[in-house]
Amino acid sequence: MDAPWTRRAALRAVGGTVVGATAVAGAAGVKAQDDATASLAASIRTVGGQVAVPDGTFAVSGETGGVVDEVGIVVVGEDGGRSLTVTPVTDRTFETEVTVGSVGEGRVSASVISEGADGHLGDGSNPAWIGGGDGGDSLEAYLNTLPSDLTGDQVRVRLLGETVEEARSDDIMSTSVFRHRQAETVVENVYPAGEEASGINPVPVGSTVVVEGMTNRWFDGNAVTVAFNDPGGTTVSEAQVTEWDADGRWRTTLTTPADAVPATYTIRVSDGESGDVVAFFVEGTATATASPTRTRTQTATPTRTPVQSGGDDGFPAAEAVAAVGVGAVTFGAGLWWWSRGGGEGSSSRGSDRSTPERIRDDDGGMKESAGVPGPEPDVDRRRSVVDVGVDADDGTDAAITPALSSATDRTAAGSGPPERIPRAPDVRVDYAALTEEEPIGGGGNADVSKATLPTPTGDVTLAIKRPRMQGTLHTDAVERLMEEAETWDKIDDHDHVVGVVDYGASPVPWIAMEYMDAGHLGERAGDLPFEQARWTAVALAKGVRHAHRRGVAHLDLKPANVLFRSVDGAWDVPKVADWGLSKHLLEHSASVEGLSPEYAAPEQFDDSYGPADDLTDVYQLGAVLYELFTGRPPFEGKPAKAMHRVLHEAPTPPSEVADVPAELDDVLLTALAKGKRDRYESVLYLRDALRDLRD
Structure with a gap:
């Protein structure tokens, strides 16, 4: 009789928002009652979470528990392209450089897989072994027999189903995601x-x-x-x-x-x-x-x-x-x-x-x-x-600075971008010392208030975000706000990301933020002169791009999340707020709760468009900018109606809605493409297209 096995899998979610991760280490193990042990710890090394097309190379290294003599590295692209590298295990360790091969550009996963202690993959049927086997039951043969029209996500699901997730399997897998570009x-x-x-x-x-x-x-x-x-x-x-x-x-x-x-x-x-x-x-x-x-x-x-x-x-x-x-x-x-x-x-x-x-x-x-x-x-x-x-x-x-007509235009009060962008104050916050003045916003499960912090150099005005108090404060609400603070704090060193000043969990979870005194984008959409709107759009694209380079996608971009800070004699500065919610949105991707349908991307309603990721931000930013230039979102109506339009209708070209250059049509409609492959490959290219526009 076979010994019962206890299994713990170390799997990284494929298709998440961590675009810029450089390496992901996974560890898992199985243990029989006779104390025979198998384990896998793997690390995948890229350059800044990317593999450049001319190189096509990344490195894989790790350790096993000593019961296997080889591991497989399966590379899968968005288009379903896949390749397999088999590397030997020597003295329980392995190290190799892997080539991406014919996998196309875009999001790519690399999965290191071990057969575990039972000596075969899955239940022992196709695929049965990593490196070979009778009747063509090798992992390579299995990958080659998969239909050529499968997407990357479909290939990954099938691979998991035939290995790690199969009944009685003790296979171990560690997966990382990077960009091939x-x-x-x-x-x-x-x-x-x-x-x-x-x-x-x-x-x-x-x-x-x-x-x-x-x-x-x-x-x-x-x-x-x-x-x-x-x-x-x-x-x-x-x-x-x-x-x-x-x-x-x-x-x-x-x-x-x-x-x-x-x-x-x-x-x-x-x-x-x-x-x-x-x-x-x-x-x-x-x-x-x-x-x-x-x-x-x-x-x-x-x-x-x-x-x-x-x-x-x-x-x-x-x-x-x-x-x-x-x-x-x-x-x-x-x-x-x-x-x-x-x-x-x-x-x-x-x-x-x-x-x-x-x-x-x-x-x-x-x-x-x-x-x-x-x-x-x-x-x-x-x-x-x-x-x-x-x-x-x-x-x-x-x-x-935009292409202004004269030096006088650039120096006139309020007629151009500021020479210096104000940043969040660099102070430590004593929560007990805060003097709350007035509520200034809220949404979802949190409220924001304006507050004053006394400091040795004078009072500092801050915005304080707290979870909405509705009877008992549940643990998940506390953890969610703290996760948001930690994520946001990693990316706020940019002119167009609202700054996090400090945060804490006592006496209630709180985030102290830079106070933005000039409202949100929805209050001025359609009213800005074209050059100011264009500068604002470029600034927002830069802020989002910065977050992507740090491995964070927003996934909830909307006018209410674009706040402005006033600057004497210059245009108000836009900054993106409410970062760090993407993990929660991914975990609840089957629900539209918390999303604003007018600005949500098709993949947030229908997973046949692929997972939500940084290209979701390209779409959402396109929707926000559409409203910035025209005064209305690309799709309107009650939630169900707006959702239907996002999935099935084409937006009206902006130049048919407002007095904007016709060249803006192609820029925004490309960002708003329903299929991710038809959008800008990166918010970087949306930024550049906006820069090229002229009134």
């Missing part, structure tokens, strides 16, 4: 050595310049070239970076020539497949001070539009410094930005210096951009393939 290397920060700053800052002549950035390229066999170019395009300093951390963050230093002429210079980076260009000002004195930003955890994660390159040096197209007939737009202390969007109808802003740069043509070759004819790149509307955004998308907006 195009190469991306960007610059985050430029500042003088010795300063503590983020963003793109002016530097003095003759100084050492710190350049920091991010990449998703694999650790081995790749390098990032960083070039410091003068106004004429000549490289005056260069460095090569060959090491970066687990999140893909890299750092190097360059030297500003002692005889440099004060002007706008550029830094170009390339990994051979993608790159970035940023512009900054070299000042004539050694007194430049980088603009500090409040950083409570990590520096905010800026992003640039990735630029695909096919040249020998791999540098991106940079019409920002090589366009003909375009004028530079300046803002602040020597901070400049401009961008070029590929495709018909795009516009450029930048220096009037004519420095030839190379742009990839349709055949993958290179052509000169300054006066040399050639076919324009074929730009997918969902992805900015040849678009260089020279900006400070790093959690600060100091270098970002």
